[in-house]
Amino acid sequence: MLVDQYDAFLVDMDGVVHVGDSPVPGAVDAIRDLRDRGKTVRFVTNNSRASREALVEDLRGFGIEANPDDVVSAAWATAEYLAERGVQAVSLVGGEGFAGMIRDHGIAVRDEGVDAVVVGHDDTVAYADLKRATQLIYEEGADLVAANADGWYPTSDGIAPGTGATVAAIEAATGAEATVVGKPEARLFEIAMEGLPPERTVMVGDNPQADLVGANAAGIDGILVTGTGGDVDAGDLTSIDMTPVAVVEGLDGLF
Numbered sequence: 001m002l003v004d005q006y007d008a009f010l011v012d013m014d015g016v017v018h019v020g021d022s023p024v025p026g027a028v029d030a031i032r033d034l035r036d037r038g039k040t041v042r043f044v045t046n047n048s049r050a051s052r053e054a055l056v057e058d059l060r061g062f063g064i065e066a067n068p069d070d071v072v073s074a075a076w077a078t079a080e081y082l083a084e085r086g087v088q089a090v091s092l093v094g095g096e097g098f099a100g101m102i103r104d105h106g107i108a109v110r111d112e113g114v115d116a117v118v119v120g121h122d123d124t125v126a127y128a129d130l131k132r133a134t135q136l137i138y139e140e141g142a143d144l145v146a147a148n149a150d151g152w153y154p155t156s157d158g159i160a161p162g163t164g165a166t167v168a169a170i171e172a173a174t175g176a177e178a179t180v181v182g183k184p185e186a187r188l189f190e191i192a193m194e195g196l197p198p199e200r201t202v203m204v205g206d207n208p209q210a211d212l213v214g215a216n217a218a219g220i221d222g223i224l225v226t227g228t229g230g231d232v233d234a235g236d237l238t239s240i241d242m243t244p245v246a247v248v249e250g251l252d253g254l255f
């Protein structure tokens with residue numbers, strides 16, 4: 001059985017555990033079955049807005065118990081990444097949840113005298129935010145760091161511009177190239193895999209580009225989940241240079 005090949009499962013959230021506000025059928029039982037078998041489950045998401053506590057609340061709402069330590073989001077991983085590099089202060093284009101995670105890592109969030117401009121999801125992003133980011137990169141030599149580079153994301157009322165759209169605007173204004181922490185970059189996986197043996201760890205996700213390419217970059221196997229209706233690109237393997245160890249319909253396909 002597929003499940004027997006691994007000790008640790010990095011599970012994508014949106015499109016695997018839930019689609020919008022609804023749990024994916026079978027996902028809650030599958031997570032419980034994994035834990036009953038003694039498997040480590042970590043939730044790995046490109047979310048660049050919500051705190052880990054808020055994501056834990058989301059999981060509880062779907063019927064899945066979790067601790068903040070079980071959730072590795074792009075925003076939290078970005079805060080870890082900044083702290084590991086000794087960054088003292090950043091300017092943030094992003095929401096209050098992300099700002100809190102950065103401050104919790106001992107890093108100041110302010111609008112001048114910064115080491116980096118950090119970008120996360122912000123659905124109130126304004127021209128003034130782009131201007132401030134642009135000036136800090138030109139005038140202070142600030143680095144550009146992005147929680148993810150997703151161009152779009154699904155919402156209950158259709159496709160909406162994602163963090164990557166804001167990043168692209170700042171890149172166009174400055175010529176800078178952002179360091180991206182989230183999927184499909186390896187950084188998020190490396191933080192999520194702390195203490196886990198790579199040969200016994202697998203990424204389970206519904207987006208080939210983010211989840212499978214990312215798993216490959218991090219040196220672990222990937223399993224593609226299809227049929228949940230969560231991702232516009234779900235199932236499209238033609239555009240990537242990586243073969244999943246399995247394609248399953250929902251998390252219960254692991255058993």
Ligand SMILES: [Mg+2]
Binds near residue numbers: 013014015016205231
């Ligand atoms: Mg997904």
